[in-house]
Amino acid sequence: MSNNHYQSLGISRDASADQIKKAYRKLARKYHPDISKEADAEARMQEINVAYDTLSDAEKKKQYDFELDHPQGFGEFGDGKHSGFDQSQFYRQGGAQGQHSDFSGFEDLFGRFGQGFGGADYQYQRANRQAKSFRGEDQHANLTVDVDIAFHGATQNITLQIPTLNIYGEPEVQRKTLQVKIPAGMKSGQQIRLSGQGQAGFNGGAAGDLYIEILYKQTEQLWVEGADIYQQLNISPWEAALGQKIAFTTPDGKTLELQIPKNARTGQQLRLKDKGIPNKTPGHLYLILNVVIPPANTEVEQHAYNTFAQAFESFNPRQS
Known part of the structure; x- marks a missing residue:
């Protein structure tokens, strides 16, 4: 052979x-x-x-x-x-x-x-x-x-x-x-x-x-395992930090509201029970949070980041 x-x-x-x-x-x-x-x-x-x-x-x-x-x-x-x-x-x-x-x-x-x-x-x-x-x-x-x-x-x-x-x-x-x-x-x-x-x-x-x-079909933003669906969900830093409520579109085209947990992190998973493939045993929809950092292109945006930095003066992301 x-x-x-x-x-x-x-x-x-x-x-x-x-x-x-x-x-x-x-x-x-x-x-x-x-x-x-x-x-x-x-x-x-x-x-x-x-x-x-x-x-x-x-x-x-x-x-x-x-x-x-x-x-x-x-x-x-x-x-x-x-x-x-x-x-x-x-x-x-x-x-x-x-x-x-x-x-x-x-x-x-x-x-x-x-x-x-x-x-x-x-x-x-x-x-x-x-x-x-x-x-x-x-x-x-x-x-x-x-x-x-x-x-x-x-x-x-x-x-x-x-x-x-x-x-x-x-x-x-x-x-x-x-x-x-x-x-x-x-x-x-x-x-x-x-x-x-x-x-x-x-x-x-x-x-x-x-x-x-x-x-x-599988992409970096959406893939399927059995009856479970995994979907990447982009959120803003303030939505993640404050735990705000957002609206998003599910893989079946519906719009749902979701309460983001306070101080959410990139990679954190949220499970929506029975929202995956509607099989005899329904799958779940797993939302994988991805915190997107907005660019600072204008003076107003740069000023906002400076104000943010002053508010969190004691925060050091490199500390273990």
């Missing part, structure tokens, strides 16, 4: 399912093309998706471990270019309205269906395609959407390139555009199942299913 999925996720082979999931989420936050500044973000995200898709499924992981332990049996397909196919072509998808989707079923299809195209089992299937049918493999994709969709729901179009077999049992790429209805209340990481939209069946077999994992 040309890639080691364990190395891609930075974990050991004895990592638990929870450790695999945590490693994936950490790397996805770093390399997701919508937010990452890394030069190789798209390629790394594709690699991470394939690794997680394989290692998070017990059966896929079992077969992958077997392939790692018996590399001599998979050398023919190990370079990912057998039969003229370059696996990188299957991972470039575009979602409607600027949304982003990542197909992560290539390793599953070429690693499990017939033990790879061109392998002995594949040749056996070609010779016996009139006698035996196979269900198509399930496929997986990621769809990244705006956080407000968690509150209101939406319908999105996504275009995927899915590797499949034609009627002659030969590999080819099927391009399809699907309309996905995203209900309100989906947690980050939850999946939508589209029955029969996965890989086509072989020799009359039923088609597999397509599982779409919903992710939310």
